[in-house]
Amino acid sequence: MTRIAAVQLSPTIANVRANRDMAAAAIAGALADGADVVVLPELTTSGYVFDSVEELRSVALTADDPLFHEWATMAATRPGSVIVAGFAESGADGALYNSAAVVTAAGVLGVYRKVHLWDQEKRFFTAGSDAPLLVETAHGRLGVMICFDLEFPEWTRIAGLAGTEILAVPTNWPHVDRPDGERAPEVQIAMAAARVNRMAIVCSDRAGAERGVAWNEGTSIIDADGWVVDSVGPGDGIAWADIDASLSRDKRLAELSDAFVDRRPDLYSKFTRSPS
C-alpha cells in the first residue's frame, strides 16, 4: 500500500521565501506522519494571480534550484518517498512554464510543463508540449499533469494507456458555483477519469483568497474505481489515503470486458474531427 498525502495550502503571491517555508513544513509534517507520496498544489512556490510577466519572472525557479535539493534531503528521511509540487519554472530557453517537479531522495526525477493553460495563464506562461510525465518510483508508476490538463479526457487517457498507476495533479481551481451538496466539478471530472482509466488520481488544490480570487478547495484522493477516498474541504489541510497502486494494472471490468482492450482506436481515429 502507498500512503498518500494530498496537501491543500495557501501560498502567498510572489513570496518564494514564505512559500518555501510553508511547503517545507507541510512536506516534513506529511513525511513524519507516514506519507509515501506527498502532493502539493500547482504553483506552490509562487502563488497564482500574477500582476505582470515581470512579477512572475521574479519568482520563477530553474529545475536545479536549491529548493529541490532541500526537498530531496527531506525525502531521504523516509526511504522511497516521493514529493510532487507545482512551481513557476524559468526554462533554459528563457520561457516561463507552469510546471511540476517530482522529487525523491535521488533528486529531481522529472519536470512536467502544463500543456493546457487556463485563461489568463496564457498571458504569462508558455505551454508545454511533452506527454504527461511518467516516472517509476518505489510506489509504482507515478504520472503527473496539472490542473486544466485534467479536463481533457484525451490527456488522462494518454496517461492511463502509458501505464500510470497513480496520477498526481497539482491544481489551483478558481472558485466556481456549484449546487448544494455537490463536489467541485473538477473532482467529478477526476472521478470519471480515474474510473474509465482504472488509475488512482490525487488532486491537490490550494486554499486562501489571492487578489480577489477564491478557490474550490477541492483537494481529493480518488481510487481506481473512481471513488473519493478522502478530501480536505475548506481551508488548509491534508487528505490521506492508503492506495494499492497495483490495482491500477488490472483494467478488467467483467468476464468479457476490459477498459482498454474494449477501446476501438480505429474508429476513434476515423471519426474524431474538428468541431463543426
Place this chain on the structure above:
Amino acid sequence: MTRIAAVQLSPTIANVRANRDMAAAAIAGALADGADVVVLPELTTSGYVFDSVEELRSVALTADDPLFHEWATMAATRPGSVIVAGFAESGADGALYNSAAVVTAAGVLGVYRKVHLWDQEKRFFTAGSDAPLLVETAHGRLGVMICFDLEFPEWTRIAGLAGTEILAVPTNWPHVDRPDGERAPEVQIAMAAARVNRMAIVCSDRAGAERGVAWNEGTSIIDADGWVVDSVGPGDGIAWADIDASLSRDKRLAELSDAFVDRRPDLYSKFTRSPS
C-alpha cells in the same frame, strides 16, 4: 427550452408484446405531460439477459418494424417531438445489433448500433462500427450512443466535436456496489462527459430484476455544466428537465479558455499509444 422525459421502466425478457405495450404507455404519458424528447432504455423492446442467440433472434426487430410507425404516430400528437429507444435489431445483413432508434412524426430518423459491447453482449450481438448518431431535430442536434459506449471518453468527445447538443443514452446498467450517498458510477462518468464537452446528456436506465440481474436504476438528466438536473431513483419512473439545447453550442469557459479550442489534437495523436 426542450422538455426532456427520461423514462426508467422494467421490460420483460423476450416478451415483445408486453414491452411494446409498456413502452407505448410510457411514451404516450410523457408526450401528454409535455415531453419534447422522450428517451427510453437500452433494449426496451426485448429485455437484456438472453438465454441464447435463438432467444434474442426471436425478439429482434428490423428498423422498419410496425412498432416504429406506431411511435411515429404517437410523436405526431406533439409537433416536433422526438422518441429515442433501444431495441434488439435484426440487420439486413443477418446480424443482430444492440441498437437505438430515433423516431419523429416523419418516421425513423436514424438507427445507431452500439459500438462498445459490454461483457456477455459479445456472445449475442455484433458490434456497430458507425460514429455516434447525430440527427437534426426541432429540439436541436440530438446525438445517440448506448450504455457502455459512454464509458469511452473518446466516444463522447467524438459526439461533442460533431456538434451534439443533447446526447441521448439508452442504458441497462447492471448493478454495481457504490459507497453510501454516491450516484451510480456511470452517472459520474456522464457528468464529466457533459461538462468537458459542454453538452446535455440524458441517460435512461432500466429497473426490475431480470434472471437474477439487478440494475443501477440510474436514470438521470445532466445539463451542459455537468450537473444532474433530475433523476429517478429506484423503480419505474420518469426524470424531467427543461434543457436549453442552444447552451451546448457555446464551448467558452473563460475569457481566454474554450473547451474545444484549447484542445491539443497534435499532441493527442502523437502521444496516444497502445497500453504498455
